[in-house]
Amino acid sequence: MEFKSVQKETVVLNPAQEMALRRIPSEIRSDPLTGRTARICHFMALNWNKPDFIALVAGTEKNCPFCPERIMSVTPAFPPEILPEGRMRLGDMLLFPNIAPYDALGAVATLGSRHYLPMTEIGAERITRGFVLAKAFFQRIAEIGHPEGVYFIVNWNYMPPAGSSLIHPHLQVFATASAPNLMRQELEAAEAYSAKHGTCYWDDLIRAEMDAKVRFLGRTGRTAWMSAFAPMGVVGDVLAVTEGVHTTLDLTDADLSDIALGLTRVMAAYDRMGIYSFNMNFFTAAAGQDHSRFHLLFSPRTFFNQTLATPDIGALRNLFNETLCMAYPEEINAMIKAEF
Ligand SMILES: [Zn+2]
Structure with missing residues (x-):
């Protein structure tokens, strides 16, 4: 397990100190599995002002398709060969087809x-x-042998900065x-890793992070929590790996x-820290891909400029898929660890 990083330094003349030399550190880290690089740079205090939520939310309930007075009349239903009951309900939660799908199912x-x-x-x-x-929806898809029933994924965009409309x-x-x-890419890299190392x-990552301590957070049952070494989020990512589990369908209640x-x-x-928005994705293997483990990433979302609502994704990330994190993941870890 190699946690590879390249240290860099920028030198500028600082106008706030009579043009004295100022040295600004940065770092380029490689994800130990895929080699994907992440820049640790653009350092700032991890402290944001939350917006006025009452003003932000005010009025949005009037046309909300998910509010109880509207949901049954505006949301679509699955055809009977997929789900005879059309929609699935659990208490006050409802599952229905995405009207803006990005896949067949x-x-x-x-x-x-x-x-x-x-x-x-x-x-x-x-x-x-x-x-x-x-x-329950995934189990239904697996039971009917639907051709898309290979990777079962839950994604979560919480609040508009994370992409929620x-x-x-x-x-x-x-x-x-x-x-x-x-x-x-992760599944392919994990397969190659297994073939090379046996x-x-x-499993090796969990052990290495537990030994290193600086990014490990703790456990909840079979799930181990840690800060990602090469995060994609500007305020770091939290990675959770469930031991002994390969696919989403293997997860117990x-x-x-x-x-x-x-x-x-x-x-x-x-x-x-003032963060109020995040992305969360499940990463799952397909049945039989035993070289992988179920894991998820939690990635907080914010703005580069809150007043102008400048997103925290610019050209570097959007077109190069090169990420930047505005603090060392180990420092962010120290701010999260108290909760574990
Ligand atoms: Zn609503």
Whole structure:
């Protein structure tokens, strides 16, 4: 397990100190699995002002398709060969086809009837139920032998800075035979790693991070939590790996509950920095790809300029897929670790 990094230094003349030399460090890290590079640079204090949520949310409930008074009349239903009941319900949560699908078989699951849920009020129990509902849908897709029933993925864009067009909290739930780029690259790299070393990359990573301590966070059941060495998010990424599990369908209800609990701890920590938006993706193998382990990434989202609503993704990330993180992941880890 190699945690490779290249240290760099920029030298400028500092106008705030009579043009004295100022040295600015930066670092380029390589992901130990894929070799994908991430820049640690653009350093700033991890402290944002949250917006006025009452003003932000005000009025958005009037046309919200996911609010209980509208949801049954505006959301589509699955055809009977996929789901005879059309939509799936679990308590106040509803799963239905995504009207803006990006694959043949996409669903959306609301996280309940409340239109706006502050990040720290989402709660582990609600997240668990959302995941249980998603898994019930995946099991149905597997049972009917649907050709897209290969990779079972849950994505979460929470709040507009993370790409959500709606305030009402919901999960993207989809099954696909076409693995998304990074997931496919990871699966291929993990297979090559297993062939070369005779061990599982993800098991080795957990061991290496537990030994190194500086990025390890803790465990919830079979799931190990850590800060990513080469994060994609500008405020770092949190990685959770579930030991002994290859695919989303292998996750037990206890695993889903443990994962939800860990997520609420991560949310609580980022909330203290003023973060109120995040992406979360499941990374799953297909059945039989035993060289991989189920894992997820939690990536906080913010702005480069909050006043102008400048997104935290610019040309570097959008067109080069080169990422930058505005603090050392080990320093961010220290700010999250208290929750574990
Ligand atoms: Zn709503």
